[in-house]
Amino acid sequence: MSKHFTLENEDKGARAGVLELPHGKVHTPIFMPVGTQGTVKTMSPHELKDINAEIILGNTYHLYLRPGHKLIEKFGGLHKFASWDRPILTDSGGFQVFSHSGLNDITEDGVHFQSHIDGSKHFLTPELSIEIQNSLGADIIMAFDECTRYPAEKGYVLESLKRTARWEKRSKEAHRNFDKQLLFGIIQGGMYKDLREKSAEQIMDIGFPGYAIGGLSVGEPKDIMFEILSHTAKLLPKDKPRYLMGVGTPFDLINGVESGIDMFDCVMPTRNGRNGTVFTWNGRINIKNATYHDDSKPIDEKCDCYACRNFSRAYIRHLYKANEILALRLNTYHNLYFYLELMRKIRKSILNNEFEEFKKEFVENYDN
Amino acid sequence: MSKHFTLENEDKGARAGVLELPHGKVHTPIFMPVGTQGTVKTMSPHELKDINAEIILGNTYHLYLRPGHKLIEKFGGLHKFASWDRPILTDSGGFQVFSHSGLNDITEDGVHFQSHIDGSKHFLTPELSIEIQNSLGADIIMAFDECTRYPAEKGYVLESLKRTARWEKRSKEAHRNFDKQLLFGIIQGGMYKDLREKSAEQIMDIGFPGYAIGGLSVGEPKDIMFEILSHTAKLLPKDKPRYLMGVGTPFDLINGVESGIDMFDCVMPTRNGRNGTVFTWNGRINIKNATYHDDSKPIDEKCDCYACRNFSRAYIRHLYKANEILALRLNTYHNLYFYLELMRKIRKSILNNEFEEFKKEFVENYDN
Numbered sequence: 001m002s003k004h005f006t007l008e009n010e011d012k013g014a015r016a017g018v019l020e021l022p023h024g025k026v027h028t029p030i031f032m033p034v035g036t037q038g039t040v041k042t043m044s045p046h047e048l049k050d051i052n053a054e055i056i057l058g059n060t061y062h063l064y065l066r067p068g069h070k071l072i073e074k075f076g077g078l079h080k081f082a083s084w085d086r087p088i089l090t091d092s093g094g095f096q097v098f099s100h101s102g103l104n105d106i107t108e109d110g111v112h113f114q115s116h117i118d119g120s121k122h123f124l125t126p127e128l129s130i131e132i133q134n135s136l137g138a139d140i141i142m143a144f145d146e147c148t149r150y151p152a153e154k155g156y157v158l159e160s161l162k163r164t165a166r167w168e169k170r171s172k173e174a175h176r177n178f179d180k181q182l183l184f185g186i187i188q189g190g191m192y193k194d195l196r197e198k199s200a201e202q203i204m205d206i207g208f209p210g211y212a213i214g215g216l217s218v219g220e221p222k223d224i225m226f227e228i229l230s231h232t233a234k235l236l237p238k239d240k241p242r243y244l245m246g247v248g249t250p251f252d253l254i255n256g257v258e259s260g261i262d263m264f265d266c267v268m269p270t271r272n273g274r275n276g277t278v279f280t281w282n283g284r285i286n287i288k289n290a291t292y293h294d295d296s297k298p299i300d301e302k303c304d305c306y307a308c309r310n311f312s313r314a315y316i317r318h319l320y321k322a323n324e325i326l327a328l329r330l331n332t333y334h335n336l337y338f339y340l341e342l343m344r345k346i347r348k349s350i351l352n353n354e355f356e357e358f359k360k361e362f363v364e365n366y367d368n
Numbered sequence: 369m370s371k372h373f374t375l376e377n378e379d380k381g382a383r384a385g386v387l388e389l390p391h392g393k394v395h396t397p398i399f400m401p402v403g404t405q406g407t408v409k410t411m412s413p414h415e416l417k418d419i420n421a422e423i424i425l426g427n428t429y430h431l432y433l434r435p436g437h438k439l440i441e442k443f444g445g446l447h448k449f450a451s452w453d454r455p456i457l458t459d460s461g462g463f464q465v466f467s468h469s470g471l472n473d474i475t476e477d478g479v480h481f482q483s484h485i486d487g488s489k490h491f492l493t494p495e496l497s498i499e500i501q502n503s504l505g506a507d508i509i510m511a512f513d514e515c516t517r518y519p520a521e522k523g524y525v526l527e528s529l530k531r532t533a534r535w536e537k538r539s540k541e542a543h544r545n546f547d548k549q550l551l552f553g554i555i556q557g558g559m560y561k562d563l564r565e566k567s568a569e570q571i572m573d574i575g576f577p578g579y580a581i582g583g584l585s586v587g588e589p590k591d592i593m594f595e596i597l598s599h600t601a602k603l604l605p606k607d608k609p610r611y612l613m614g615v616g617t618p619f620d621l622i623n624g625v626e627s628g629i630d631m632f633d634c635v636m637p638t639r640n641g642r643n644g645t646v647f648t649w650n651g652r653i654n655i656k657n658a659t660y661h662d663d664s665k666p667i668d669e670k671c672d673c674y675a676c677r678n679f680s681r682a683y684i685r686h687l688y689k690a691n692e693i694l695a696l697r698l699n700t701y702h703n704l705y706f707y708l709e710l711m712r713k714i715r716k717s718i719l720n721n722e723f724e725e726f727k728k729e730f731v732e733n734y735d736n
Contacts, residue, residue: 037690038683044694046674067686071662075682083678294439306414310451314443315406318435322405325693326412 004182004209005241009351014257016350019241021087021139022180023079026054028241028262029350031253031343032089033336034270037062038072038082041270042325042332045084051305051337055087055139057265060132061096065115065122069135077137088138089265092129092171092186095147095214095246106146108163126170130183134176142212143171145186150219157190158198164188165202172206184210184243191224193231200235211236212243213261217252230259250279250342250366254359257346264343269335274328276320279338283367287331292317299330305337306330372550372577373609377719382625384718387609389455389507390548391447394422396609396630397714399621399707400457402638405430406440406450409638410693410700413452419673419705423455423507425633428500429464433483433490437503445505456506457633460497460539460554463515463582463614474514476531494538498551502544510580511539513554518587525558526566532556533570540574552578552611559592561599568603579604580611581629585620598627618647618710618734622727625714632711637703642696644688647706651735655699660685667698673705674698 007017019026033040033048036059040048048056058078063069075081078088094111098104101113110125126144133141145164148157168185175183185208189195203211213232216225229244236242243263244256253264269279276288280300285292287299298308299316307316307330319327342362349358375385387394401408401416404427408416416424426446431437443449446456462479466472469481478493494512501509513532516525536553543551553576557563571579581600584593597612604610611631612624621632637647644656648668653660655667666676667684675684675698687695710730717726 037686037692039687039692039694042693044674044697045678062690066690067661067682071682074662075664075680081680081683081686083683293435294442296443306412310413312443312449314435314439315449315451319405319407322430322434324405324407325410325696326407328693329412329697 005239007238009353011350011353011355012258013260014346014350014355015260015262016347017241017262019262021055021182023085023087023139024054026087027347029253029257029343029346030054030263031339032057032263032265033339034059034265034267035082035084035088036267037066038078040336041274042329043336045082047333048084048336049086051333051340053086053336053340055089056084058082058088058090058136058138059096060090060093060129060136061100061124063090063136064093064132065117069132073135073137077135079137087140088136089140090133090136090138090142091245092142092144093124093132094129094145097124098147098149106163108166110144126167127174130171130174130176134181137177138181140182140184140210141175143168143183143185143208145188145214147215147218148188148190150191152190154190154192154195157188157192157195161188161195161199161202165199165206168203169206172208182209184208184212186212186214186245187232187236188215189232190215191220191228193228196228196232197235200232204237208240210241210243212245214245216244217247226255226259229256229261233260236260249368250339250362251368253339253342254346254362257350257355258359269339270332273331273333273335276327276331278331279335281362282365287313287316287327288320289317299334300338303334303338303341305334307334307337373607375606377721379718379721379723380626381628382714382718382723383628383630384715385609385630387630389423389550391453391455391507392422394455395715397621397625397711397718398422398631399711400425400631400633401704401707402427402633402635403450403452403456404635405434406446408704409642410697411704413450415701416452416704417454419701419708421454421704421708423457424452426456426458426504426506427464428458428461428497428504429468429492431458431504432461432500433485437500441503441505445503447505455508456504457508458501458504458506458510459613460510460512461492461500462497462513465492466515466517474531476534478512494535495542498539498542498544502549505545506549508550508552508578509543511536511551511553511576513556513582515583515586516556516558518559520558522558522560522563525556525560525563529556529563529567529570533567533574536571537574540576550577552576552580554580554582554613555600555604556583557600558583559588559596561596564596564600565603568600572605576608578609578611580613582613584612585615594623594627597624597629601628604628617736618707618730619736621707621710622714622730625718625723626727637707638700641699641701641703644695644699646699647703649730650733655681655684655695656688657685667702668706671702671706671709673702675702675705
């Protein structure tokens with residue numbers, strides 16, 4: 001199955017590659033904008049192509065509850081339903097079941113949970129998660145796992161990762177579209193190196209065409225996160241794509257790449273954008289700040305995106321104060337462009353064996 | 369001054385023409401999308417060009433209060449501030465002072481009012497309205513008037529229209545950019561034909577390069593509105609553009625054109641779009657309706673807009689239920705496209721002396 005992924009170059013641990021998926025090629029390292037409910041918030045598919053997003057996420061938990069995977073399947077899958085013809089990755093729903101819903105009661109079979117929309121009761125199992133994801137039809141789907149919280153007792157994490165391995169095995173057995181959808185495994189193990197090793201061993205024993213590292217950026221200090229990340233990434237096979245789930249800041253992405261990660265997703269550029277926080281090559285700013293009241297500069301003078309080519313900080317700030325949707329649109333557009341451009345620059349630097357120089361220059365200019 | 373407007377054809381009262389403005393040509397009859405706060409809600413300037421909007425509106429009342437006309441002037445005017453290089457029309461602020469704000473106390477000098485944003489007290493006069501509009505720099509600006517309510521006593525309407533004439537005279541005297549901004553006069557007179565005649569006479573005596581009909585669609589029955597409209601339009605000079613303010617439904621536009629109106633504006637396509645109501649060539653539908661749950665058809669099968677070429681009713685309904693901004697965007701985009709396309713078809717039918725046939729066909733298909 002490794003034919004899907006071609007490693008093009010390695011530069012001191014950082015990797016550049018190409019992932020070939022049913023709906024197109026993905027150039028790694030890649031950032032995947034999050035489209036929770038079948039749309040990347042405030043963006044149109046046309047705009048996502050404008051900024052050259054190569055792959056986006058969909059959330060199984062949300063789409064299962066609304067509008068329902070059976071409806072989406074009837075429309076020919078999520079690609080057709082949402083009018084997006086490039087690759088999609090769906091998560092397993094596990095993370096959202098634990099973080100979004102009321103009552104979550106874990107059994108060997110699966111997880112009982114309540115909908116955050118109407119309080120209705122549901123039971124999510126590895127089999128149901130895969131059934132939903134098969135209906136949605138994303139290019140990459142994820143095995144059903146438990147993302148342990150931080151902090152968590154070692155004994156609990158051990159029990160959890162063993163159950164997660166059993167769930168992932170059942171996920172693989174339930175999968176029906178091996179030729180059209182790659183099923184990735186997920187490594188857990190909390191902040192314990194030996195448990196990360198144990199989880200990696202168990203998940204690799206099951207065997208998947210790609211591996212994700214879950215359970216990071218869940219509240220732990222950054223130094224612990226990066227220590228566990230680099231330790232875990234080293235355990236994974238070189239010829240398979242590696243995906244760090246739900247991370248993170250521009251620094252996190254650069255450090256993740258340095259640890260050998262190929263794929264990232266995070267709500268940060270979209271959520272922050274809607275809250276007025278925009279990323280520039282000199283660091284983050286909040287466009288709502290009074291200091292931008294009469295600022296005629298664009299969000300970032302070094303940026304070539306639609307928002308920066310056409311609008312001033314003062315105008316976008318005005319749109320915010322006036323509760324105009326265009327403010328959310330412009331900030332989201334810019335932030336996603338920034339994240340994708342960052343990854344494209346990282347990729348280029350890896351191909352040129354200049355990743356270290358790129359990182360140094362970025363860190364010097366970027367004031368978080 | 370009539371050189372700005374060229375009448376191309378008349379077809380049983382309906383008129384097709386071209387209005388040449390500093391920022392470009394406007395082909396009449398025209399619908400002008402409303403950009404109250406310096407943005408047409410949910411739309412980008414790029415999208416407005418996609419649907420070929422030739423002129424948009426800005427609201428003096430809103431822009432005066434936030435972000436302030438002085439700031440916009442500092443940025444080179446509303447065109448540059450909002451990154452819109454085609455024509456703009458601004459209203460006088462009079463209508464909003466009466467409809468949006470608390471406390472409005474009319475004196476001969478002007479109107480005392482309270483901001484709907486922070487309750488601050490302001491005094492809007494003809495001179496200030498024109499000063500603001502000169503700062504904003506729209507291609508067409510409007511004289512300051514009082515829009516009388518419905519119903520209103522004849523005695524009050526008479527006093528009001530006489531004061532409005534004095535205010536409009538002061539507006540003309542205060543105007544500083546005759547070469548760059550056309551100042552239009554406004555006819556009032558409520559639902560009294562003789563008072564409409566009196567107002568038209570007084571306003572035309574002052575003399576403007578274009579005339580608007582105000583004070584219609586303020587709660588009166590439709591038959592009264594159309595009677596007053598056609599009576600008033602007939603009083604206006606043929607060689608000047610005629611603008612019916614704040615109207616209306618697709619039927620209203622067609623009837624307005626039939627009465628000899630050249631320009632229209634209304635929040636209906638944008639506001640309705642945000643509320644889920646979309647216009648089709650067969651009538652209005654509400655996309656939130658459960659009946660569209662699994663409807664794979666576009667909003668309108670006869671429509672070529674971006675929304676209709678790419679998305680199903682079921683998908684847009686899902687976006688609504690999930691509170692996704694893309695729902696508001698797609699509906700607004702479609703509705704404005706529909707309104708502009710309706711006007712383009714009307715214009716073409718007038719140029720071909722087929723307006724009556726067009727109206728007949730539209731009315732037969734359109735079930736309100």
